[in-house]
Amino acid sequence: MPSEVAVEKKKLQNPPLELHYLGDRVLRQGAKRVTKIDEEIRKLAREMLQTMYSQDGIGLAAPQVGINKQVIVIDLEPDNPANSPLVLINPTIKQVSRDMCVAQEGCLSIPGVYMDVKRPEVVEISYKDEYGRPKTLKASDLLGRCIQHEIDHLNGVVFVDRVENSLALAQELSKHGFSYQAVKSVV
Structure with a gap:
């Protein structure tokens, strides 16, 4: 069954949703579980994808566009029209590996x-797809990292909260016009 949320992978002059940035309170709120997966949620997923593609992203969580719901969209191949995006509704981490890995992260x-952020190398999650079907997924590498990064957003955590080098982080944030005061370290 083809995804009902597939959208054309292109940059829009005016994406449908507005991104929120570090320092905005909405990024710090825990997102609410979705109780009914219907056309409204599929429309949200489509609009999130359009917004993500317009900003050259590979993942986007609903709180980043000011919507307090547990919805995530991911597409590691935004330039490949044949690759279907992943829609995760109410994702829950079931298991993580003991092995950790460090890699560079960014965020829309x-x-x-x-x-650089240290995260478990492998993550296993359960979630519902855009049709409400229960699914499980075991992911590593970029997909595993992206899933953990986006699930953090659902819990009010931003990737900079996990950066261990606070001095380098403060300098980098300042260079891009963000306040280190907005960081809530979880390391």
């Missing part, structure tokens, strides 16, 4: 800032 809510 903190444009221009890229820092």
Whole structure:
């Protein structure tokens, strides 16, 4: 069954949703579980994808566009029209590996800032797709990292909260016009 949320992968002059940036309170609120997966949620997923593609992103969580719902869209191949995006509704981390890895992360809510973040190498999640079907997924590499990054957003955590080098982080944030005061360290 083809995805009902597939949209054309192109940059829009005026994306349908507005991004919120580090320092905005909406990024710090825990998102609410979606109780009914219907056309309204599928429309939200489509608009999130259009907004994400317009900003050259590979992942977007609903709180980043000011919507307090547990909805995530991910597309690691935004330039490949044949690759279907992933829609995660009410994702829950079931298991993470003991092995950790460090890689650079960025975020549409903190444009221009890229820092090293340590995360579990493998993550296993359960979620519902855009039709409400229960699914599980085991992911590593970029997909695993992207899923963990976006689930953090649903819990009011931003990737800079996980950066261990606070001095480098403060300098990088300042260089891009963000306040270090907006960071709530979880490391």
